[in-house]
């Protein structure tokens with residue numbers, strides 16, 4: 129296997145993106161393409177392959193050819209190539225950040241600070257984590273020794289959403305590759321660009337052909353073909369709860385391993401004794417980063433009654449300072465939401481909130497962009513109060529720049545309110561009472577709890593949700609366990 133390749137990739141965005149199959153950039157076999165729209169301008173700027181089962185079939189064949197080499201070459205050789213891919217992400221970080229911002233609508237400053245560095249870290253982390261991964265042994269005194277072998281699964285499918293495109297795409301494929309699997313991956317059809325540029329980086333890094341195959345296209349055609357192919361033995365999916373349910377219905381009867389990272393409706397709880405300045409500043413980020421389009425955003429804010437008015441006034445004052453506008457401008461805090469459909473969905477939710485008796489304290493409407501952004505999909509950060517716990521606005525995932533403010537009296541009451549949804553992804557608590565922090569963290573229905581902070585991530589920790597927010601855990605050795613099959617070997621003395 130050569131670790132070096134004479135190919136130097138170009139980060140230029142072509143009119144038509146291509147699939148990455150068997151080490152090459154190829155057109156979809158059916159010749160069909162989908163428009164790719166820049167959310168900040170509302171204009172089509174490229175076309176992406178509308179792949180189908182035939183492209184998936186050729187990706188699976190390539191992966192099948194590559195698997196024996198990639199799984200047997202050893203962890204060190206895999207790690208070396210992956211570190212070269214990580215270095216490629218660093219080398220092209222500016223181009224990748226600009227592409228992510230154009231494709232998704234997020235501020236370029238956010239892509240430079242979060243998305244692209246994290247994509248690099250994902251690959252780097254798993255390239256090295258695999259070298260530290262160990263399996264167990266169980267000693268039966270005077271009788272036998274058991275040891276657990278962990279072998280790669282084979283060909284696996286990785287399907288990711290549009291909100292953190294390269295960040296979540298690499299979060300899945302990195303552990304899959306590090307563990308020795310060959311991958312068929314599909315980025316969201318809404319934000320395919322950085323995955324396309326990533327395929328060029330993989331070629332430049334000398335990733336052996338067929339090890340990673342990237343098939344672009346729509347969920348029901350390209351995505352479904354990956355899930356239902358008999359040779360993809362595990363599916364790692366991040367996206368909406370409804371799609372996750374559909375995927376589980378297809379994959380479970382085929383006895384595939386499944387990791388599902390789904391939607392959320394996360395509580396953000398502020399107790400009377402919290403550090404107010406930190407609670408306000410962190411809650412603004414937890415509400416509106418990436419236009420509120422992060423599965424971990426805290427969209428239900430609960431404030432203890434003594435602090436309610438003070439928090440509300442300071443929160444609104446901080447929100448009023450956020451600049452909505454062209455994602456290319458460095459001082460923009462809130463860019464465009466990802467698509468016209470999503471723009472309409474979020475605005476519709478704001479109307480539902482009003483019908484439900486909510487008072488809009490800030491925002492509540494679309495924002496007209498200027499110049500090149502006049503047809504872009506901009507929505508003001510929106511803060512609503514006066515809603516009931518069971519209303520649609522407090523129950524449904526809106527996945528946009530919309531939060532509700534809710535008052536509570538006691539710890540028991542807020543725990544019941546926080547747990548009163550079908551979701552259980554993350555929760556944020558602001559308090560200076562250590563015992564309370566531990567108590568609430570233990571009793572809240574969530575896979576991830578932050579205390580006095582938000583989105584602080586250590587890649588070694590388990591990541592995922594409970595209830596309708598998902599099944600299984602990503603991160604650290606959890607992900608390496610998911611992408612390997614344990615086999616017990618028992619040797620009698």
Ligand code: NAD
Nearest residue numbers: 288289290315316347351352367368371389390391392423
């Ligand atoms: P989505 O479910 O519409 O799409 C996600 C991916 O699934 C896309 O690539 C899509 O093409 C594909 N897909 C759609 N139908 C498919 C099918 N039948 N078979 C196979 N693949 C199919 O989600 P989205 O709108 O792209 O993303 C937003 C959602 O993702 C939100 O609900 C958000 O909470 C969730 N999300 C969850 C996490 C997490 O870690 N829990 C992280 C980010 C986003």
